[in-house]
Amino acid sequence: MRRRDFLTGMGAASLAGCATTGSVAAPETSQAPYWTQFAPVRSSMNRVTRTLVGLRPYRPQGYRLGWEYMGDKTVVHSYGHGGCGVTMSWGTAVVAADYASEAGHEDVAILGCGVQGLTTALTLARRGHKVTMYAAELPPHTTSNIAGVLWMPTTYFDREVATPEWQAWDRALVRMAWLGFIPYVNRPGYGVYWADHHNLGPREPRAWTQGLPGGDDIYPELTRTIGPGNLFAYDYQQRFKAMIIDPDYYLDAILQDAQTAGARIVQREFSDLSEVLALPERTIVNCTGLGAGALFGDESMYPVRGQLTHLLPQEDINYSYVAPTENGVLYMFPRNTGIVLGGTTDYHEWDRTPNPAEITRMVEGHAELAGRLSV
Numbered sequence: 001m002r003r004r005d006f007l008t009g010m011g012a013a014s015l016a017g018c019a020t021t022g023s024v025a026a027p028e029t030s031q032a033p034y035w036t037q038f039a040p041v042r043s044s045m046n047r048v049t050r051t052l053v054g055l056r057p058y059r060p061q062g063y064r065l066g067w068e069y070m071g072d073k074t075v076v077h078s079y080g081h082g083g084c085g086v087t088m089s090w091g092t093a094v095v096a097a098d099y100a101s102e103a104g105h106e107d108v109a110i111l112g113c114g115v116q117g118l119t120t121a122l123t124l125a126r127r128g129h130k131v132t133m134y135a136a137e138l139p140p141h142t143t144s145n146i147a148g149v150l151w152m153p154t155t156y157f158d159r160e161v162a163t164p165e166w167q168a169w170d171r172a173l174v175r176m177a178w179l180g181f182i183p184y185v186n187r188p189g190y191g192v193y194w195a196d197h198h199n200l201g202p203r204e205p206r207a208w209t210q211g212l213p214g215g216d217d218i219y220p221e222l223t224r225t226i227g228p229g230n231l232f233a234y235d236y237q238q239r240f241k242a243m244i245i246d247p248d249y250y251l252d253a254i255l256q257d258a259q260t261a262g263a264r265i266v267q268r269e270f271s272d273l274s275e276v277l278a279l280p281e282r283t284i285v286n287c288t289g290l291g292a293g294a295l296f297g298d299e300s301m302y303p304v305r306g307q308l309t310h311l312l313p314q315e316d317i318n319y320s321y322v323a324p325t326e327n328g329v330l331y332m333f334p335r336n337t338g339i340v341l342g343g344t345t346d347y348h349e350w351d352r353t354p355n356p357a358e359i360t361r362m363v364e365g366h367a368e369l370a371g372r373l374s375v
């Protein structure tokens with residue numbers, strides 16, 4: 001199975017010419033900053049519609065993407081994507097589908113109905129496989145449904161733990177995943193669209209010297225600026241067009257696509273590995289996310305808790321940002337279903353009860369940032 005070799009070699013050439021690389025620009029001095037045209041986010045407690053808590057399936061050495069024999073079964077693994085399961089789906093899920101196809105069996109079982117399972121099922125069904133998805137939860141009740149999602153893969157592995165080989169492979173998959181989402185942008189019903197995104201900071205980010213994940217050239221209109229002309233008057237800014245993916249739309253659409261292609265669903269859960277290996281399919285793709293830790297004995301897996309508060313929608317918000325503040329990191333992503341406020345990362349935390357103090361921190365923190373637009 002040579003997929004790893006192929007992807008590692010695709011490198012920079014695969015996307016040459018897709019976008020220009022960023023440059024460092026001087027602060028704007030002769031005219032009003034561009035962001036004075038931005039509408040402020042109306043962040044207040046009386047505009048909160050819901051708060052959701054999700055557990056990211058984190059694996060310090062990076063997601064597991066490979067295959068092994070278990071008795072007469074070929075088991076393909078695709079799990080441990082941290083908070084980037086949606087972002088990476090058109091990279092890792094397609095490779096998982098490749099491994100499953102190469103096993104040589106027509107019938108394939110998919111474990112899990114989050115974005116990794118759905119994308120793998122869709123890919124295999126379109127190739128003519130007889131696909132059955134086995135899952136305890138279906139959209140809109142999966143972990144993938146809770147995600148933000150800004151397309152920019154970050155903080156889903158530990159650079160000190162992941163091997164250089166894995167990181168090189170991941171870079172190719174990042175680029176593959178980006179290409180996979182492009183056909184869905186502005187396609188009716190899928191909830192994928194561009195936003196004017198800003199990575200902000202009080203000091204020069206490491207990415208300025210190392211480049212953004214996958215390479216600077218896949219981030220359209222990328223610029224890097226230093227000075228008071230940046231959004232919210234931050235000293236350092238990376239600005240580019242980024243894809244916002246609304247899972248409330250996207251997962252339903254991908255599920256429907258998979259079913260249209262012939263995939264079927266069996267709603268059930270597995271108490272142990274013996275029940276998995278008793279399935280009739282000879283090829284099994286494990287997309288169980290955090291559940292893979294117990295089901296397949298991966299002791300390196302643990303949750304990273306994330307909390308998102310949603311505000312009423314604002315049609316005039318077409319920008320997004322990630323901003324460190326004195327009270328922690330804050331991020332805002334605009335979606336048709338509402339304005340998403342986030343910024344929590346709690347390692348080894350299993351509690352899924354919303355934290356009222358975090359709701360207040362997010363709502364008040366984003367209100368303070370919005371107030372800077374009028375300064």
